Amino acid sequence: MRKVNVMVMTATLGMSVLAGCGSNTNTNNNNNDTGNGNSNAAGEAAAAAADNGAKTELTYYYPIAVGGPLTATIEAMTADFMKENPDIVVKPVYTGSYADTAVKTQAGVQAKQPPDVAVLQSTELFSLLDMDAIIPLDDFIAQEGGDTYLSDFYPAFMENSQTEGKTYSIPFQRSTIVLYYNKDRFKAAGLDPEKPPATWAEMQEYAVKLAGDGKWGLEIPVTGYAYWMLQTFALQNGNNLMTPDGKKVMFNTPENVEGLQYWVDLAAKHKAMPGGVTDWSTVPSDFLEGKTAMMYHTTGNLTNVKKNASFDFGVSFLPAQKQYGSPTGGGNFYIFKDIDKKKQEAAWKFVKFMTETERAAQWSMDTGYVAVKKSAYETERMKAYAAEFPAALIARDQLEHAAAELSTHNNGRIVKILSDSVQAALTNELTPAEALQKAQDEADQALASFNK
Amino acid sequence: MKRTRPWLLLISKMKASLRRNGFAWLLLLPSLLFLLLFTFYPILLTLRLSLFQADLSAPEPVFTGLDNYRTMFQDEVFHKVMSNNVLFALGTVPLGIALALLMAVFANKALHGRGFMRSAFFYPTLIPMIAVANIWLFIYTPEYGFMSRVLSWFGVNDINWLGTPGLVMWAMILMIIWKEAGFFMIFYLAGLQNISKELYEAAHVDGVSRFTVFRRITFPLLMPTTLFVSIVALTNAYKLVDHLMIMTRGGPNNSSNLLLYYIYETAFSFWDQGMASALTVVMIAVLLLIAAVQFFGLDRRIHYN
Numbered sequence: 001m002r003k004v005n006v007m008v009m010t011a012t013l014g015m016s017v018l019a020g021c022g023s024n025t026n027t028n029n030n031n032n033d034t035g036n037g038n039s040n041a042a043g044e045a046a047a048a049a050a051d052n053g054a055k056t057e058l059t060y061y062y063p064i065a066v067g068g069p070l071t072a073t074i075e076a077m078t079a080d081f082m083k084e085n086p087d088i089v090v091k092p093v094y095t096g097s098y099a100d101t102a103v104k105t106q107a108g109v110q111a112k113q114p115p116d117v118a119v120l121q122s123t124e125l126f127s128l129l130d131m132d133a134i135i136p137l138d139d140f141i142a143q144e145g146g147d148t149y150l151s152d153f154y155p156a157f158m159e160n161s162q163t164e165g166k167t168y169s170i171p172f173q174r175s176t177i178v179l180y181y182n183k184d185r186f187k188a189a190g191l192d193p194e195k196p197p198a199t200w201a202e203m204q205e206y207a208v209k210l211a212g213d214g215k216w217g218l219e220i221p222v223t224g225y226a227y228w229m230l231q232t233f234a235l236q237n238g239n240n241l242m243t244p245d246g247k248k249v250m251f252n253t254p255e256n257v258e259g260l261q262y263w264v265d266l267a268a269k270h271k272a273m274p275g276g277v278t279d280w281s282t283v284p285s286d287f288l289e290g291k292t293a294m295m296y297h298t299t300g301n302l303t304n305v306k307k308n309a310s311f312d313f314g315v316s317f318l319p320a321q322k323q324y325g326s327p328t329g330g331g332n333f334y335i336f337k338d339i340d341k342k343k344q345e346a347a348w349k350f351v352k353f354m355t356e357t358e359r360a361a362q363w364s365m366d367t368g369y370v371a372v373k374k375s376a377y378e379t380e381r382m383k384a385y386a387a388e389f390p391a392a393l394i395a396r397d398q399l400e401h402a403a404a405e406l407s408t409h410n411n412g413r414i415v416k417i418l419s420d421s422v423q424a425a426l427t428n429e430l431t432p433a434e435a436l437q438k439a440q441d442e443a444d445q446a447l448a449s450f451n452k
Numbered sequence: 453m454k455r456t457r458p459w460l461l462l463i464s465k466m467k468a469s470l471r472r473n474g475f476a477w478l479l480l481l482p483s484l485l486f487l488l489l490f491t492f493y494p495i496l497l498t499l500r501l502s503l504f505q506a507d508l509s510a511p512e513p514v515f516t517g518l519d520n521y522r523t524m525f526q527d528e529v530f531h532k533v534m535s536n537n538v539l540f541a542l543g544t545v546p547l548g549i550a551l552a553l554l555m556a557v558f559a560n561k562a563l564h565g566r567g568f569m570r571s572a573f574f575y576p577t578l579i580p581m582i583a584v585a586n587i588w589l590f591i592y593t594p595e596y597g598f599m600s601r602v603l604s605w606f607g608v609n610d611i612n613w614l615g616t617p618g619l620v621m622w623a624m625i626l627m628i629i630w631k632e633a634g635f636f637m638i639f640y641l642a643g644l645q646n647i648s649k650e651l652y653e654a655a656h657v658d659g660v661s662r663f664t665v666f667r668r669i670t671f672p673l674l675m676p677t678t679l680f681v682s683i684v685a686l687t688n689a690y691k692l693v694d695h696l697m698i699m700t701r702g703g704p705n706n707s708s709n710l711l712l713y714y715i716y717e718t719a720f721s722f723w724d725q726g727m728a729s730a731l732t733v734v735m736i737a738v739l740l741l742i743a744a745v746q747f748f749g750l751d752r753r754i755h756y757n
Contacts, residue, residue: 103720127723130508214595214609222615224701274594276615277704282593291595410508412721420529423704427617449509 056346057089061118063101063331064094065173066300066367073366081353088346098331102127109133114336117347119172122160122332123407123415126246129168130409134334136166140348152357152373154396156328159404163245169332170351171372173363175300176326176395176402177232179319183312185210185293196294196316200236200262203319207272210293217272219292220263221283222426226419227406228327229296232318233259235325235403241418246408247450251418252433252440259321260432264425276427298329299395302368306389315391317398324401330369370395409450417442495736502729513726520730530731532706533714536621540710541689543625544632548685549678551633556640557670570641577635585698588627589614592699614700617707624699624708628692636681643677644670679750686742690735711735 060078064070071094078090095101098121108114109131120128128134141149150158150167157171183193189209197203207217220229227241234241237255242248250256267273287295288308296318305313317324333351335344353359357375361382364371376382377396386393408414421439424430430438470477502520506513524530555573559566576584591598592613599613613623647670655665693712696702702709702717715735719728 099721106720106723127508130511131723132511223703274610274612274615276612276617278612278615279589279593279699282589285593286595289596410722412717412723416717416721420703420705427615427704429617429705 055087055089056342057091058116058343058346058350060090060092060350061095061101061105061115061120062092063096063098063119065098065331066298066304066369070367073363077354077359077363078350081350084353085346085349088349090350106131106133109336109338112338114338116339116343117333117335117350119331120334121405122157122169122171122174122328122330123405123411124334125160125163125168125407126409127411128334129163133337134168135337135344136168137170137335137348138166140345140352141167144352152375154370154372154374154399156399156402156404157370157372159244160328160407161332169334170355171332172330172355173300173367173369174328174330174332174372175298175369176328176398177228177296177318178299178302178326178395178398179294179316180287180297180301180305181294181314181316182287182290182292183314185215185290185311189293193312193314196314197319198317199319200321204262204266204270204272207266207294208270211270211272215290216274216286216292218266218294218296219273219278219283219286220266220296221280222277222423223279224419225280226277226422226426227415228329230256230260230263230418230422231327231406232296232325233263233321235327235401236318236321236323238322240327240403241406242404242408244404246411247447249408249414249418249440249443249447251421251443252436257433257436260422260425260436264428264432267426268428277423299370300330300368302391302395303366304368306368306391315394317394317401324398326398326402327405328399328402329405364392368392370399408447410446413446414443417446498729498732498736501726502733504726504729506726506729507722507724516726520727524727524730524734529706529709529714533709533711536707536709537690537711539621540625540628540692541686543621544628544689545682545685547625548629548632549636549681551629552636552681553640553674553678555633555637556644557666559637560641560644570637573637574634576631576633577638579631581631581692581694582698584627584631585695588623588695589699592623614708615704617704620700620704620708624695627695628689632685632688636685639677639681640674643674647673679746682750683743683746686746687739690739690742711738 062074074092074094078092081090082088093115095104095118101118102120102124105115105118105120106127109128114133153171156176157174158167161167161169161171179196181196186193191206191209197206203218210217222229231241234256237259239250239253239255241250241256243250267275283292283295284297284301284304286292287297288305288310290311299315302315318326333354335347335351339347355372357373358379358381360371360373361376361379363369364376365382365385371377371382377386377393406415406418418439421430421435424438425432425435501513503515503517504513505516505519559569559573579587594600594610594612594615597613600609600611603609603611611619613619651669651673652665655669660668690711692710693716696708696710696713700708702713711731712735715728715731718724718731722728
């Protein structure tokens with residue numbers, strides 16, 4: 001009994017201390033709201049300094065999604081920017097994978113402490129808009145020449161950047177899916193190493209020929225990217241999976257069922273591909289080990305494959321059914337809302353700098369990502385690189401047939417719904433038609449509140 | 453006769469208690485504050501948020517009462533996640549504990565290479581979970597992974613451990629037992645060394661068989677350790693999440709999805725904070741239930757030295 005009393009007392013004491021903390025935090029926030037809306041000390045100091053005509057400080061979040069020493073590359077690029085713009089300080093913060101970066105950024109947005117500028121997946125557009133986290137860039141773009149400025153970017157990359165007539169992000173590290181194939185295995189199987197499969201029918205025939213002896217003809221990664229790979233079949237068979245406003249999805253069309261059936265059959269019926277679900281990161285290892293003769297993978301892996309393949313390899317468009325097709329992928333620059341006007345302007349300068357023609361070309365060569373601007377392919381260094389390594393142009397050429405990556409309101413849930421269903425079909429738990437019908441029903445429900 | 457008012461009595465009692473225990477409470481105060489600040493306060497906030505619709509379609513959280521819980525119990529994935537977690541606990545805990553006990557008895561008795569034996573058994577515990585997940589990702593790789601190599605000697609080929617719904621949970625269970633048994637072994641080793649030597653000497657004099665010694669002396673006297681270890685192991689079964697992030701992302705089709713990973717997905721990939729809070733409340737309830745059953749159910753049947 002006595003103990004309980006003392007506990008109650010202590011608890012009350014604790015609560016009052018807590019309440020104290022709470023009110024303190026509130027006053028702090030209020031101060032910041034009237035000030036510059038950024039409550040970290042460095043930010044405040046920088047903003048205060050900026051008012052006196054001194055430096056503007058930017059926090060820049062960036063993810064890394066492919067191999068290579070990219071942190072060093074990014075830091076060198078920001079250093080160059082600061083040399084050119086002595087009144088701006090950019091603090092690059094490496095924030096892990098795309099998913100980690102999204103978590104950190106959005107947690108920051110909710111705590112009213114967003115980064116000033118960040119690279120996030122282009123598909124985050126609707127989530128960021130629903131959170132009211134980002135600003136449209138149209139005014140900045142108008143200063144640079146409006147449509148003439150934008151027209152240098154590949155249209156396929158802009159699809160995930162724009163909605164309802166406004167542009168919200170600028171493409172940066174972008175990719176598409178391409179077909180990698182092992183020319184030595186092609187020769188061994190009696191296939192022409194200069195003629196990769198161009199249609200679904202050819203792909204199936206080649207994959208069956210190349211499989212056997214404990215080796216596979218083809219691997220298509222699934223873990224984490226099942227929806228992305230399904231999109232390749234959907235686009236090749238006619239249409240994308242969602243409306244441009246991100247409010248409706250079309251998962252259960254006969255074309256998509258046919259596409260998923262084709263994918264399932266490659267493993268279950270033709271034994272040309274491993275059964276079940278294949279991991280995203282082991283597929284390139286399998287390819288480099290010669291365990292699979294062909295793979296579907298992001299062009300972002302090009303530099304990795306080029307460096308590590310001990311055999312002659314080729315890169316080509318994904319095979320077509322009604323048409324060629326691949327979804328785009330990768331990250332864009334976003335500028336955040338809850339920050340100082342001056343910072344937004346500085347952030348735009350930075351975004352513009354990072355995507356300038358020469359820099360885009362260099363970035364593409366360093367990583368394997370597609371350069372986001374057409375003019376980047378006209379630069380001398382890119383021309384020289386492409387002459388020596390023509391595979392670097394495949395993803396760019398395929399862009400003509402590329403379309404937006406799956407991006408909707410409530411995107412995290414929609415992506416999971418579709419990915420789960422695709423996995424259920426690949427593991428023979430459901431037929432492709434059942435799986436896509438289930439995905440459609442669940443997705444309709446998840447999008448219902450955005451269609452009011 | 454002077455009548456004492458009850459509240460005066462209460463105060464005097466409290467004064468007495470404070471005089472006796474005040475110093476102890478003062479010493480406990482910092483930890484208590486942190487416990488309140490970082491455990492109880494967040495739990496209360498979570499409980500509150502679980503009654504709100506707070507997702508991307510709601511700019512400001514809307515009070516919806518028990519709606520999140522209703523939706524949750526109709527959610528197929530939630531049912532799958534819960535049954536996966538029960539399977540995961542049933543798979544990892546008894547086997548992990550049995551193996552730990554076996555290793556402890558072995559490492560305690562081993563005449564040669566005792567130190568080596570102990571470090572070999574303990575080694576997996578020291579490796580960070582992310583590294584473990586990456587190592588086992590390749591152990592389970594079809595074709596050239598270690599598991600496939602071993603099985604191919606017996607003519608079994610092409611098992612996609614992590615990519616097949618019926619196998620992936622067993623693959624996870626095996627990995628976690630490997631990872632955790634060494635950790636539990638340490639507690640058993642300490643427990644074994646606390647058992648009085650006289651008991652064994654007496655048994656030896658009486659000519660009791662080694663199995664009976666284990667059954668009648670060692671095992672019962674290790675029960676406090678077993679209780680502790682089983683609480684840790686069971687709660688761990690609900691707390692593990694990192695390996696899923698690396699190895700399967702809960703797939704294929706949620707066959708390896710566990711409660712904590714589902715909470716993570718709901719909170720940070722769907723941005724549905726109301727539902728994530730509701731799921732967290734369920735998890736807290738499960739953990740409390742486990743602890744309560746073990747404390748009040750098992751503790752009574754335990755012999756302490």
